[in-house]
Amino acid sequence: MLTIEDLHVGYGGAGHALSGLSLQVSPGEVVAVLGSNGAGKTTLLRTISRTLPRGGHVRGRVELDGAPLPGKTEDVMRSGVVHVPEGRRIFPLTVAENLRIGAFSSPKALRMQQRKLVLDLFPELEARMGQPGSTLSGGEQQMLAIGRGLMSCPRLLMLDEPTLGLAPLVIERIGRDLEKIAGQGIAVLLVEQNLALVEIATSGLVLETGRVVASGPAEQLARDELAARYLGATTGNRPDGEGKARTADRTPAGPRSTASQPAAAATKGSAEKGELLVQAEALTLRFGGVTALRKVDLDVGQGTVHAIIGPNGAGKTTLLNVLSGILAPDEGTVRIGGRVLPHRRPYAAAGLGVARAFQNLALYGDRSVEDNLLLGRHHLMRGGPVAFAAAVVRTRAARAEERAHRRRVRELAGQLGIAALLDQDVGELSYGDRKRVEVARAVCMERPVLLLDEPLAGMNREEKLEVAATIRYCHTELGSTVVLVDHDMHVVMDLAQTVTVLDFGVRIAHGPPEQVSADPAVIAAYLGTGDETGQPGRSDAPGQRRRQGADGRSRADEEE
Structure with a gap:
């Protein structure tokens, strides 16, 4: 069906993003594309869907059923090739409207047929047709994105990181x-880092810097040492710690310097060693009739890594939003270093010692990495009308202050292993590098408390371990107290001293990683039972009823 031969793709005057790639995809086949961030995986999908950014140039043969692939995006879609990009990309419309957009060019009879297929696969969506897509849980947003693609009657469905930020079950x-x-005869081209999904593929290939360095049956690739770097296949995936890849002996690339550690100093000023640095007492937060958090307590000791885990829609990001002053709880109190956090005052949270990296990247794509990192130091710069006027007219004092902060930014970037990225625009970076910049900007704030919301999402195994080493470095060398939300149980159980588990906005478990991972309630709600491969356990039959919380809501009721 799809034939690619000797494909070369580049951007402007830069080197080739893809070099000499050849690929064959047949009906009903699932082909996995593996590789590090920046290897060219997304570029491959964009080349096929004709969505390369301006300045991209293509050389090589790309054919569908023996004929050249159309040159326009809409014509490619009409020919049966559909691209579901990373990050879910749900339109700010209802579920029904999102699905109708996918079927914009299909006859009515065909639309009804595809709608039945979508709802058979994702029955959760049927009860939420009038609900805004943005209010679905992460898992259901991904189902909606795939369902929207299926509404176009695809012959080839291309999925870019469909498990990004999703819970194991x-x-x-x-x-x-x-x-x-695939059983419907639809070919699937799958960009993925998760072994559980790659194992369903019939074949695959591994990209490094735009070149194919391994290819063959997916089962063989999963055992291949090269592919294991991206999948973690040789290290296991056991949440109980057996066979997990350790991060303790890894350090971020780049020079080391611990001469200046304001974060540690600030910590000493706000709480003594061993005391609680972050305290949340009986937090309750409602969105309309939905209780997103219910009487949640959280105690984070100074100098610890504290993980918050749970299913999609459990309330993890909502809890971080309360801790960082973005949302105000209806009931309960947050204290940072013993001082009460004012409601809806994110700048006050920064003043009390809180830095935040977001699940959905909040970076300026048209600015350099250095400028984005410098923005994290805004609260450390002199303020007021006099300082503002000095910055505008570029006085000697203002220039000296900016130089000092840029020096510190470069120093921290070197310690965190991203010095080589400083001069690049963020918009030019791969998703994984942008995630690293997001974390680094929070580190550049040099606050004692570091809140990290899914910093590992969208990364392959090797990249996850590098970022985990960065988190460990912030904790051990920079003196940061880290509150970490993530779904990667390898890293969470390796880094954290304490784990809190949320489900439907309720705290269902709390304690050391070993204790929490063995808790029956946590296994049932989140981890699954596991099997001999070390993958998370499967839930019950595909047609099972969805679990509901104490207030009768499903996880889809909360935006997470």
Whole structure:
């Protein structure tokens, strides 16, 4: 069906993003594309869907059924090739409207047929047709994105990181759904880092700096040492710690300097060693009739790494939003270093010692990495009308202050292993590098408390371990107290001293990683039972009823 031969793709005057790539995809086949961030995986999908950014140039043969692929995006879609990009990209419309957009060019009879297929695969969506897509849980947003693609009657469905930021049991569900889609005769081209999904593929290839360095049956690739670097296949995936890849002996690339550690100093000023640095007492937060947090307590000791885990829609990001002053709880109190955090005052949270990296990247794409990092130091710069006027007219004092902060930014970038990226615009970076910049900007704030919301999402195994080493470095060398939300149980259980588990906005477990990972309630709600491969356990039959919380809501009721 799809034939690619000797494909070369470049951007402007830069080197080739893809070099000499050849690929064959047949109906009903699932082909996995592996590789590090920046290896060219997304470029491959954009080349096929004709969505390369301006300045991209293509050389080589790309054919569909023996004929050249159309040159316009809309014509490619009409020919049966659909691209579901990373990050879910849900329109700010209802579920029904999102699905109708996918079927914009299909006859009515065909639309009804595809709608039935989508709702058979994702029955959760049927009850939420009038609900805004943005209010679905992360897992259901991914189902909606795939369903919207299926509404276009694709012959080839291209998925870019469909498990990005999803809980283990949701990943298993998505995997089963993709097998059913392939069973309909639809070919699937899958960019993915998660072994649970790659295992459903029939074949695959591994990219490094735009070149194919390994290819063959997916089962063989999963055992291949090269592919294991991206999948973590040789290290296991056990949440109980057995066989997990350790990060303790890894350090971020780049020089080391611990001469200046304001974060540690600030910590000493706000709480004594061993005392609680972050305290949340009986937090309750409601969105309309939905209780997103219910009587949640959280105690984070100074100098610790504290993980918050749970299913998509459990309330993890909502809790971080309360801790950082973005949302005000209806009930309860947050204290940072013993001082009460004012409601809806993010700048006050920064003043009390809180830095934040977001799940959805909040960077300026048209500015350099250095400028984005410098923005994290804004609260450390002199303020007021006099300082503002000095900055505008570029007085000697203002220039000296800026130089000092830029020196510190470069020093921290070197310590965190991203010095080589400083002069690049953020918009030119791969998703993984942008995630690293997001974390680094929070580090550049040099606050004692570092809140990290899914810093590992969208990264391959090797990149995750590098970022985990960065987090460990912030904790051990810079003196940061870290509150970490993530779904990667390898890293969470390796880094954290304490783990809190949320489900439907309720704290269901709290304690050391070993204790929490063995808790029956946590296994049932989040981890699954596991199997001999070390993958998260499968949930019950595909047609099972969705679990509901104490207030009768499903996880889809909360935006997470």
